[in-house]
Amino acid sequence: MRIVQKYGGTSVGSLERIRKTADIICGELERGHQVAVVVSAMSGETNRLLSLAAEVSDNPARRELDALVATGEQVSAALLAMELQKRGVAAYSFTGAQAGVKTDSSYARARITGVQSDHLIERMQRFEVPVVTGFQGTDEAGNITTLGRGGSDTSAVALAIAVEADVCDIYTDVDGIYTTDPRIESKASKMDHISYEEMLEFASLGAKVLQTRSVELAMRYDMPIHLRSSFDLVQGTMVSKEDDTMERAAISGVAYNRDEAKITIMEIPDHPGIASNVFGPVAAAGINVDVIVQNVSEEGHTDITFTVPRSDYAPTMKIMADLCKGLGASGYKGDNTVAKVSVIGVGMRSHAGVAQKMFQALAAEGVNIQMITTSEIKITVVIEEKYVELAVRALHAAFELDRAAGEG
Amino acid sequence: MRIVQKYGGTSVGSLERIRKTADIICGELERGHQVAVVVSAMSGETNRLLSLAAEVSDNPARRELDALVATGEQVSAALLAMELQKRGVAAYSFTGAQAGVKTDSSYARARITGVQSDHLIERMQRFEVPVVTGFQGTDEAGNITTLGRGGSDTSAVALAIAVEADVCDIYTDVDGIYTTDPRIESKASKMDHISYEEMLEFASLGAKVLQTRSVELAMRYDMPIHLRSSFDLVQGTMVSKEDDTMERAAISGVAYNRDEAKITIMEIPDHPGIASNVFGPVAAAGINVDVIVQNVSEEGHTDITFTVPRSDYAPTMKIMADLCKGLGASGYKGDNTVAKVSVIGVGMRSHAGVAQKMFQALAAEGVNIQMITTSEIKITVVIEEKYVELAVRALHAAFELDRAAGEG
Numbered sequence: 001m002r003i004v005q006k007y008g009g010t011s012v013g014s015l016e017r018i019r020k021t022a023d024i025i026c027g028e029l030e031r032g033h034q035v036a037v038v039v040s041a042m043s044g045e046t047n048r049l050l051s052l053a054a055e056v057s058d059n060p061a062r063r064e065l066d067a068l069v070a071t072g073e074q075v076s077a078a079l080l081a082m083e084l085q086k087r088g089v090a091a092y093s094f095t096g097a098q099a100g101v102k103t104d105s106s107y108a109r110a111r112i113t114g115v116q117s118d119h120l121i122e123r124m125q126r127f128e129v130p131v132v133t134g135f136q137g138t139d140e141a142g143n144i145t146t147l148g149r150g151g152s153d154t155s156a157v158a159l160a161i162a163v164e165a166d167v168c169d170i171y172t173d174v175d176g177i178y179t180t181d182p183r184i185e186s187k188a189s190k191m192d193h194i195s196y197e198e199m200l201e202f203a204s205l206g207a208k209v210l211q212t213r214s215v216e217l218a219m220r221y222d223m224p225i226h227l228r229s230s231f232d233l234v235q236g237t238m239v240s241k242e243d244d245t246m247e248r249a250a251i252s253g254v255a256y257n258r259d260e261a262k263i264t265i266m267e268i269p270d271h272p273g274i275a276s277n278v279f280g281p282v283a284a285a286g287i288n289v290d291v292i293v294q295n296v297s298e299e300g301h302t303d304i305t306f307t308v309p310r311s312d313y314a315p316t317m318k319i320m321a322d323l324c325k326g327l328g329a330s331g332y333k334g335d336n337t338v339a340k341v342s343v344i345g346v347g348m349r350s351h352a353g354v355a356q357k358m359f360q361a362l363a364a365e366g367v368n369i370q371m372i373t374t375s376e377i378k379i380t381v382v383i384e385e386k387y388v389e390l391a392v393r394a395l396h397a398a399f400e401l402d403r404a405a406g407e408g
Numbered sequence: 409m410r411i412v413q414k415y416g417g418t419s420v421g422s423l424e425r426i427r428k429t430a431d432i433i434c435g436e437l438e439r440g441h442q443v444a445v446v447v448s449a450m451s452g453e454t455n456r457l458l459s460l461a462a463e464v465s466d467n468p469a470r471r472e473l474d475a476l477v478a479t480g481e482q483v484s485a486a487l488l489a490m491e492l493q494k495r496g497v498a499a500y501s502f503t504g505a506q507a508g509v510k511t512d513s514s515y516a517r518a519r520i521t522g523v524q525s526d527h528l529i530e531r532m533q534r535f536e537v538p539v540v541t542g543f544q545g546t547d548e549a550g551n552i553t554t555l556g557r558g559g560s561d562t563s564a565v566a567l568a569i570a571v572e573a574d575v576c577d578i579y580t581d582v583d584g585i586y587t588t589d590p591r592i593e594s595k596a597s598k599m600d601h602i603s604y605e606e607m608l609e610f611a612s613l614g615a616k617v618l619q620t621r622s623v624e625l626a627m628r629y630d631m632p633i634h635l636r637s638s639f640d641l642v643q644g645t646m647v648s649k650e651d652d653t654m655e656r657a658a659i660s661g662v663a664y665n666r667d668e669a670k671i672t673i674m675e676i677p678d679h680p681g682i683a684s685n686v687f688g689p690v691a692a693a694g695i696n697v698d699v700i701v702q703n704v705s706e707e708g709h710t711d712i713t714f715t716v717p718r719s720d721y722a723p724t725m726k727i728m729a730d731l732c733k734g735l736g737a738s739g740y741k742g743d744n745t746v747a748k749v750s751v752i753g754v755g756m757r758s759h760a761g762v763a764q765k766m767f768q769a770l771a772a773e774g775v776n777i778q779m780i781t782t783s784e785i786k787i788t789v790v791i792e793e794k795y796v797e798l799a800v801r802a803l804h805a806a807f808e809l810d811r812a813a814g815e816g
Contacts, residue, residue, distance in 0.1 A: 015464055018464065049483065052483070053487065055423050056426065056487050056490045059494075060493075061493040061494075063500065064486040064487075064490045065486070065490070067501050068486035068487065068490075070482075071479035071482045071483055074475060074476070074478075075457065075476055075479055077475070078461075078473070078475040078476035079464050079472075081469060082464045082468040082469050082472045083464050085465075086464070086467075086468075092472075097505065098550055144503075144506075
């Protein structure tokens, strides 16, 4: 098999961890696999570099910021390659530029446009191990670019696609994706498989194990991702195309996110363009709006409710204060003690009544639903934060996910 | 004027120093000059990276070591570019690879083979400031290489040659080259000019302000080097081609080096190949032999005396112990309390009696000469270390260098 492995900052964060990481790589080589590795910066290193820049300038040149922080991965790639060489493995570090990772010119959030990987494939076929810096590449003019925080997952998937790997192993601190948070529901079980679409929903709901962009990329090229623990080399969760076994259950898991604040603008005169008038200034302030619900118009007026991350609650409320009069709205109100709970599953497509079952389960526990949004494979409700644990457990049981734990 | 400036680790070692460095650069731009900058790693950074590598491996892969330590300059180049951008200067950092610095493949001691600098010239003509990482380049295959400690001076001179600069300004902690060490002789004076050849001799004698390789390179392409202080922006010492004014004095200065240990092998049977039998094993141990003196052969036997750095004294003595019997020598002895004192000057070529004057001056102070070697522009004696200050002052006076201080 040809494998691209990705290790995060903690896996190269100390010399002890670098050794353990090298152990894993050597294990795969011994099993006859071809391996390339993508590494992040050592834990804390990117922040150290950013704080140097912050001391120099409040608004450092973005080109230079990227050149600066890109050194973090170069350090860990070289150290890991040294450790592997020490064990007799022909390992070589490569910067993004050397590995042929091409991006656009959007500093700090560049997108990968291609990977010129022929030389990497040749090395892998000789059982050499390229150790590639994640998170970075170069644009057409040769400027160093970075992909933004967490971009190393995306680097790994892009490299896996380019070298036509069989799988992209992403090593983390957790051993996979669970049917829900085991800290809330002890009956939660690890999923052996999950579809790209489901993974995207879990990722967007704060399952921080995989960057959303990397899952999108993997989905587009059908590159299986194996999410697994570097502490415990058991089977983790395979993220891949939906298959027959996935269709059995209506719901794969229950996710939640406490980082939500809710804002409602009341009785806005309803006419075309109203939504852009509301969300234009919010977007301009760099605030990511999450759920948006607009009720049907009554007597020419409508209410719009939306959620933002809690850290953006105060600035968003300030924008609303400035905005409300101009919109002709009767007022606005906010609540930063709400949370989001979702049920996710590709099986939802072929199972009727999922929404109804969800609402019943919550009602039975006395949980009031404040907002509802649905996508093809997800139903999300916004509720009072204090009900999160209760709601998660109720839904985990209602969709018979508890049972999976017994089977696993 | 087109200027390439080089700043060492202390000039980018703190944010305060980075600001002062930016002040100097902005000053030159305001005077209408075109400027490119070469920087070292922040003080201590290279050692920090090397110690990381040392923790990973006793014998780290050299390719990876170079990739690792090359990050040090990238960090300081990016930070300095940020500081300049903050002031409205169009400054851009470039790694060795980006700047087009090509080297051979000798990791850790690569030699520059060329600089593809057209894009840098274009930028300088637009009064942009390229900030280039010193000490590094890439080989033909694109591997990152470093030039060895102090290589940033060489990078700066190579870049100055490539962009056809008028001068290469090397900023250091000292304000120039003195006729001798002012800590020993208070009448020592700063030289306004010095020839490349003299600078080479001073550099090889432990005047650590300029790397020997950089002077050799400057001499070959006749690139003037202005050695100056980043603390005090007065005229420093200009290192350039010998000119008429330089011919006035027989001797430019007096240099010394305490880091010497002397070893003598006695009564070796004299036949061809004896020197290589002695120095082969020493060189194989990575020990740099400095002065070598072989007396004329008497009755088929000869004595060989040589000096090594003091840190290599013990290992060299050990090699001699192993070697002596095989050579048929009568024995060997060592002394690690010797020092080297030299008089240097291109004027020596046209002045007779320099050696005689030197020996007389030393004899008058009762300083015994243990070894003598001469080159075209230098006479070196090895003496007991305790006489160093006395000898330096006596020679400084004998060659009328004291007078220069009065003139300056």
